[in-house]
Amino acid sequence: MNNLLAEINITTLFTVVGIVAAIAILFAVLIVLVSHFTAVKTDEKAEEIKDLLANANCGGCGYAGCADFAKALSEGKADISACGPTGKENKVKIAALLGQEIDTSVELAAFVHCNGGLSCADKFGYVGNAGCAAKNAVGGGNKACAYGCLGDGTCAAQCDFNAIKVIDGVARVDSDKCVACGKCVKACPKRIIELLPKNVKVLVACSSLCKGKDVISACKNGCIGCGICAKFCPEGAIEMVDNLPRIDYAKCTGCLTCVAKCPRKCIHEIK
DSSP states (O other), X not given: OHHHHHHSOHHHHHHHHHHHHHHHHHHHHHHHHHHHHHOOOOOHHHHHHHHHSOOOOOOTTSSSSHHHHHHHHHTTOSOGGGOSXXXXXXXXXXXXXXXXXXXXXXXXXXXXXXXOGGGBOBSSOOOSOSSHHHHHTTTTOSBSSTTSOOOSOHXXXXXXXXXXXXXXXXXXXXXXXXXXXXXXXXHOTTOOXXXXXXXXXXXXXXXXXXXXXXXXXXXXXXXOOXXXXXXXXXXXXXXXXXTEEEEOTTTOOOOOHHHHHOTTOOEEEOO
């Protein structure tokens, strides 16, 4: 053992150790420098905004997730009102961070403008892939009404808040659960879902632009464009456009005259 130690050159040993240590230090310095110059600068405002968002990552705002939406808000490329899940209080805080004002007095929810479903005839038996988009790609869907809900629940599948269910062949929204993210609006191939104030009193549950005769042959519950609702509305809040009543909610008082007068019962009271 002593002979082995005697053969070791202490100077050589320290030289090797020194070289290894120097290389290690050099690489450590290089790593620090590379990290410094290639680091992505953090947008502190965007981070603060993200912390205030609901972070549901539902995509209803049109961005990939809440982080992207927060960045867009910070850069002035988005509007906080596009986020449904975030609560009023936090929206106000975000608006303050952005130097903006926001009206949170009106809450929105999705409403389906259709009353057909099982009451609407089928023009053919559909066999194919599931989903409303797949159905719609085949001759506009299997429903006799070209404007009606296809009832295959694509909107419900898109809803992250379990606010939509298909009942009797028509999508129905639970406004208490709906956060107005807008994903169902985008997902519906018939474009019959609309975001409206939660406090609306009546809804036209039909989207057909067809004439009365054609509607009657397709759907038991469809609007026939008779105009009785518009004629008897005491506030003049209803106008017939393309055979369909359009309600001006700024004028509507919720008197329910239109609900009572509609012969097809396609104007619903919203409770």
